[in-house]
Amino acid sequence: MAITTIDGQKVWQRRDRNTQLRSWALWLVGTAIFMWCWQQISAVTTWPFFWDAPRIAADIGGRAMPPRWSYMDKLWAPLWDTLNIATLGTVMALMMAVPVAFMAARNTTPSALFVRPIALLIIVSTRSINSLIWALLLVKILGPGVFAGLVAISIRSIGFCAKLLYEAIEEIDESQVEAITATGASRWQVMAYGIVPQIMPAFAGIAVFRWDINLRESTVLGLVGAGGIGLQLQGSLNTLAWPQVSLILLVILLAVVVSEWVSAKVRGAII
Amino acid sequence: MSAALDERLGKPWKKPPFISSPGLRWTLLIGSVIYLILAMNSIEVNWSRVYRGLDRGWQFVVAFANPDFTSRAAEIKDGMIESAVMALTSTVVGIAISIPIGLGAARNISILPVYLVCRSIVAVSRALNEIVVAILLVAIFGFGPLAGFLTLSFATIGFLSKLLAEEIEDMDKVQAEAVRATGASWLQRYVYGIHPQVVPRLIGLSIYRLDINFRESAVLGIVGAGGIGATLNTAFDRYEFDTAAAILLVIIAVVMVLEYLSGIIRARVQ
Numbered sequence: 172m173a174i175t176t177i178d179g180q181k182v183w184q185r186r187d188r189n190t191q192l193r194s195w196a197l198w199l200v201g202t203a204i205f206m207w208c209w210q211q212i213s214a215v216t217t218w219p220f221f222w223d224a225p226r227i228a229a230d231i232g233g234r235a236m237p238p239r240w241s242y243m244d245k246l247w248a249p250l251w252d253t254l255n256i257a258t259l260g261t262v263m264a265l266m267m268a269v270p271v272a273f274m275a276a277r278n279t280t281p282s283a284l285f286v287r288p289i290a291l292l293i294i295v296s297t298r299s300i301n302s303l304i305w306a307l308l309l310v311k312i313l314g315p316g317v318f319a320g321l322v323a324i325s326i327r328s329i330g331f332c333a334k335l336l337y338e339a340i341e342e343i344d345e346s347q348v349e350a351i352t353a354t355g356a357s358r359w360q361v362m363a364y365g366i367v368p369q370i371m372p373a374f375a376g377i378a379v380f381r382w383d384i385n386l387r388e389s390t391v392l393g394l395v396g397a398g399g400i401g402l403q404l405q406g407s408l409n410t411l412a413w414p415q416v417s418l419i420l421l422v423i424l425l426a427v428v429v430s431e432w433v434s435a436k437v438r439g440a441i442i
Numbered sequence: 443m444s445a446a447l448d449e450r451l452g453k454p455w456k457k458p459p460f461i462s463s464p465g466l467r468w469t470l471l472i473g474s475v476i477y478l479i480l481a482m483n484s485i486e487v488n489w490s491r492v493y494r495g496l497d498r499g500w501q502f503v504v505a506f507a508n509p510d511f512t513s514r515a516a517e518i519k520d521g522m523i524e525s526a527v528m529a530l531t532s533t534v535v536g537i538a539i540s541i542p543i544g545l546g547a548a549r550n551i552s553i554l555p556v557y558l559v560c561r562s563i564v565a566v567s568r569a570l571n572e573i574v575v576a577i578l579l580v581a582i583f584g585f586g587p588l589a590g591f592l593t594l595s596f597a598t599i600g601f602l603s604k605l606l607a608e609e610i611e612d613m614d615k616v617q618a619e620a621v622r623a624t625g626a627s628w629l630q631r632y633v634y635g636i637h638p639q640v641v642p643r644l645i646g647l648s649i650y651r652l653d654i655n656f657r658e659s660a661v662l663g664i665v666g667a668g669g670i671g672a673t674l675n676t677a678f679d680r681y682e683f684d685t686a687a688a689i690l691l692v693i694i695a696v697v698m699v700l701e702y703l704s705g706i707i708r709a710r711v712q
Binding site: 185204205208209211212215216217220221224227228231251252254255258259262295296299300301303304307308311312313314316317318321364368371375387388390391394395404408420423424427428431 | 460481484485487488491496527531570577578588591634657658660665674681686694697698701
């Protein structure tokens with residue numbers, strides 16, 4: 172806030188001169204960086220294709236409509252696979268995430284010096300790599316199919332679940348833990364009666380939340396050969412069967428909407 | 443110890459179950475067991491293939507121990523720059539488009555028709571997976587980072603507008619009313635009454651989204667939308683696990699640095 176006197180009259184301005192200049196300088200630098208970046212993209216873009224895009228979009232749209240409804244018969248099995256990848260992947264991820272979370276939380280870790288950094292490393296490295304990249308790798312290792320997708324989804328989810336879970340563990344009410352300890356409970360009993368009941372709602376919320384995300388991600392895993400409905404999508408795209416593509420996209424959209432609805436309902440019931 | 447004493451002591455304490463209604467509890471339990479059995483049976487695992495693959499998996503673990511940054515250094519560098527460029531431009535453009543849509547999607551400051559239109563834009567953008575959008579945009583605009591840039595901008599709109607709208611809906615009305623009472627126009631009301639309240643959160647969310655966009659830009663290349671993903675895909679296809687490990691390590695490092703920076707910046711603005 173700066174008030175200057177011009178011709179004996181007080182004038183209010185939001186920033187004083189130096190702050191204003193600094194903010195303009197920052198804007199200038201930011202704009203320059205943005206323009207440079209844009210130049211990079213522009214240099215490798217074939218602009219005639221860009222100007223042609225509305226026609227192409229209309230063309231593809233015309234070919235894709237109406238969706239080939241009869242193809243639905245072949246989609247039930249991949250859809251079931253997709254659901255399994257998401258659900259079993261979440262279950263497996265949670266089984267691995269729980270010990271990691273307990274090792275990462277400051278108040279439950281066996282050793283803050285040695286175990287905690289390892290747990291945090293697991294969390295960061297699994298979280299920063301997208302499930303599609305995990306799938307790409309696992310298809311090479313385990314062979315194409317649902318199993319690779321399942322493992323990819325579960326590895327990707329460990330970091331996410333463990334991070335949210337260990338934050339929940341760190342936020343628990345310590346007095347309950349103390350009360351259980353005071354009865355002479357062992358370490359495991361303290362965990363089962365003092366900590367677990369407190370984080371149960373958070374755990375259920377995280378599980379459903381991640382399941383919702385996993386269902387979205389498992390719909391595209393097939394693009395790299397890891398099973399599910401993405402496999403059909405890839406096949407249809409490669410054969411330029413646009414009516415099938417539009418049907419598959421509709422099915423995926425519907426699945427996502429349903430999963431979001433389910434997850435919102437369940438979380439609403441828990442909280 | 444007699445039966446009388448037992449009775450006086452009452453029943454032994456049992457841990458209360460997480461789901462209190464027994465009907466719902468048992469339905470859920472039995473339902474999930476049946477589902478698990480069905481699901482497990484429908485998944486075919488070719489164990490001999492998995493066994494043969496373990497060797498390759500081990501090669502990958504070894505490759506992680508000594509990643510090869512040098513032999514494909516030029517490709518990695520170009521890919522990373524392209525990913526960073528895509529992430530940055532799409533975040534900037536995404537924010538620029540999200541602010542008006544976010545304002546429109548906040549129930550307390552917009553009129554009903556605008557609110558419905560903005561909310562449906564947000565819903566569409568959030569429901570479509572980035573990869574699916576990228577496939578369509580690659581088909582329309584051709585291969586290259588432009589398709590990736592458009593995809594990420596589109597995804598950013600849904601994310602930022604929704605959270606911005608929620609932030610505006612939660613804001614303190616008094617300040618906006620005070621500015622309004624001075625006779626401010628609609629734009630002045632926004633700039634002086636609403637914007638200062640939401641800007642710390644907006645900055646935090648933007649940096650978080652930059653982080654997400656960078657991560658996503660690493661996979662868009664798999665479907666031909668530019669960025670490091672194309673290089674990674676090629677490395678995997680050629681079974682050059684040491685190069686792939688190098689790329690993954692670079693991605694992890696950048697993501698960690700971004701996360702650290704965003705922590706600092708968010709702590710400063712809030």
